[in-house]
Amino acid sequence: MTKLDYVYASATELLTYFRSDPDKILDYLEAIYDRIRKVEAKVRSYITLRSREEVEREAENVVKRLKQGEDLALAGIAVAVKDNISTRGIRTTCASRMLENYVPPYDATAVKLLKESGAVIIGKTNMDEFAMGSTTETSAFFPTRNPWDLERVPGGSSGGSAAALAAGEASLALGSDTGGSVRCPAAFTATVGLKPTYGLVSRFGLIAYASSLDQIGPMARTIADVALLLSVIAVHDPKDSTSIPRNGKTDYYFKLEELMSSRPRLRIAVVKELWRGLEEDVERVLHRILDRICGEHTCDEVSIPITRYALPAYYIIAMAEASSNLARYDGLRYGLHVDVEGRSWIEVFTEVRSRGFGFEVKKRIALGAFILSAGYQEQYYIRALRVRRLLKNEFDRVFKRFDLVALPSMPIKPPRLGEAITDPIKLYTMDIDTVIANLIGSPAISVPAGLAATLPVGIQFMGPPLSEEKLLYAGALVEELRRGAALKPPI
Ligand code: GLN
Numbered sequence: 001m002t003k004l005d006y007v008y009a010s011a012t013e014l015l016t017y018f019r020s021d022p023d024k025i026l027d028y029l030e031a032i033y034d035r036i037r038k039v040e041a042k043v044r045s046y047i048t049l050r051s052r053e054e055v056e057r058e059a060e061n062v063v064k065r066l067k068q069g070e071d072l073a074l075a076g077i078a079v080a081v082k083d084n085i086s087t088r089g090i091r092t093t094c095a096s097r098m099l100e101n102y103v104p105p106y107d108a109t110a111v112k113l114l115k116e117s118g119a120v121i122i123g124k125t126n127m128d129e130f131a132m133g134s135t136t137e138t139s140a141f142f143p144t145r146n147p148w149d150l151e152r153v154p155g156g157s158s159g160g161s162a163a164a165l166a167a168g169e170a171s172l173a174l175g176s177d178t179g180g181s182v183r184c185p186a187a188f189t190a191t192v193g194l195k196p197t198y199g200l201v202s203r204f205g206l207i208a209y210a211s212s213l214d215q216i217g218p219m220a221r222t223i224a225d226v227a228l229l230l231s232v233i234a235v236h237d238p239k240d241s242t243s244i245p246r247n248g249k250t251d252y253y254f255k256l257e258e259l260m261s262s263r264p265r266l267r268i269a270v271v272k273e274l275w276r277g278l279e280e281d282v283e284r285v286l287h288r289i290l291d292r293i294c295g296e297h298t299c300d301e302v303s304i305p306i307t308r309y310a311l312p313a314y315y316i317i318a319m320a321e322a323s324s325n326l327a328r329y330d331g332l333r334y335g336l337h338v339d340v341e342g343r344s345w346i347e348v349f350t351e352v353r354s355r356g357f358g359f360e361v362k363k364r365i366a367l368g369a370f371i372l373s374a375g376y377q378e379q380y381y382i383r384a385l386r387v388r389r390l391l392k393n394e395f396d397r398v399f400k401r402f403d404l405v406a407l408p409s410m411p412i413k414p415p416r417l418g419e420a421i422t423d424p425i426k427l428y429t430m431d432i433d434t435v436i437a438n439l440i441g442s443p444a445i446s447v448p449a450g451l452a453a454t455l456p457v458g459i460q461f462m463g464p465p466l467s468e469e470k471l472l473y474a475g476a477l478v479e480e481l482r483r484g485a486a487l488k489p490p491i
Pocket of ligand 1: 131132133134156157176177178179180181182209318431
């Protein structure tokens with residue numbers, strides 16, 4: 001076999017290679033660490049990077065297991081994990097001062113499944129603080145930069161995971177998505193990100209932002225790799241009461257191959273309200289790819305006027321849930337430890353929360369508490385829940401006639417550092433096309449559609465609950481259309 005480009009090879013290619021020669025896993029990890037040494041100072045994907053020695057020791061064990069004939073779905077693959085997903089013995093900060101020194105005593109279920117499949121976790125990636133943001137700039141530590149243009153953001157909140165993939169610092173990654181946090185950075189870095197159906201992947205060990213919207217999502221550079229990773233982490237978990245009951249695992253990779261050979265014709269809905277207000281060059285790239293997809297599949301325009309209330313409904317629900325979820329950071333149960341000698345509870349509590357949380361998090365806790373306060377609940381929260389229900393009804397109707405909805409991932413190109421963060425409206429409206437999937441519990445995927453000048457643009461597909469196979473198939477069709485145009489950043 002010829003030598004692979006370890007750094008940018010897909011997990012699928014690497015696994016075939018390792019199966020015939022397990023010792024190559026160690027060479028591969030060395031190449032990944034060399035790459036990290038070269039680019040990490042510029043990109044800053046990781047909050048915590050594990051030592052090469054520690055990871056090598058773990059990998060040696062994987063090599064041994066492979067040689068003993070064990071079947072390991074992700075043998076030796078370097079995975080980057082977002083820093084709000086608990087990892088036993090590895091610091092998990094949520095990019096917050098509040099959890100700066102928190103080392104979880106247990107693994108999130110998704111992490112446990114990764115380890116069982118022979119994957120090696122090489123580090124914990126940067127994010128917006130408590131996953132609140134779309135640029136990675138609300139991180140309490142530092143912003144991550146976009147490998148396509150170091151002056152721009154990689155998107156967020158799972159920006160570190162996406163940047164690590166794009167820069168060749170990991171082969172697979174986990175992110176989390178409450179209102180777009182896997183799909184936004186995927187779109188901005190020309191990687192693939194999937195937000196699974198609510199309840200498909202266990203949330204056990206995922207530090208909560210807005211529990212009725214949160215999902216852990218697989219991220220990779222190719223559709224096949226996302227399918228592979230999803231197959232490992234999509235397992236019923238009794239530890240998460242919202243986990244969908246089912247038997248065993250689904251092999252999404254195999255299902256994808258089947259669909260790619262039988263090539264069924266998809267019925268795709270284009271919701272016209274969701275194609276408005278795009279930056280011109282983003283629109284051009286998206287239409288070019290959509291037109292080609294619609295040349296081979298059946299596309300129809302539909303109108304869902306209520307989608308204009310999705311964004312306010314999302315922010316009301318997300319902030320209300322966040323204010324309640326983040327109440328646990330009081331310095332006693334969780335959070336910063338400060339001097340308590342001779343001080344009242346309220347003094348200690350105030351200091352912990354003033355010092356522990358950044359501005360965006362405080363703002364959302366305050367707004368969330370206001371939204372839920374007596375007299376205002378009916379006006380905001382209850383109305384937002386109604387919008388959520390109506391949206392669900394409307395999309396249920398659409399999914400009776402169509403397999404999927406096609407929509408932009410992000411209406412704009414990746415902003416420059418500092419550009420979106422200083423303008424809350426700009427920051428929040430970036431999520432206009434991603435929040436719907438979370439509100440209605442649907443799966444959605446962002447796939448690279450091409451470049452607007454030199455910057456990545458992503459197209460999104462959303463389907464009814466448990467339509468992941470079809471989303472992966474649609475993604476693979478886009479990938480096929482782009483064949484030849486390798487999307488590798490200049491870094
Ligand atoms: N940008 C959105 C927010 O700030 C979504 C974040 C996410 O999905 N975690 O709430």
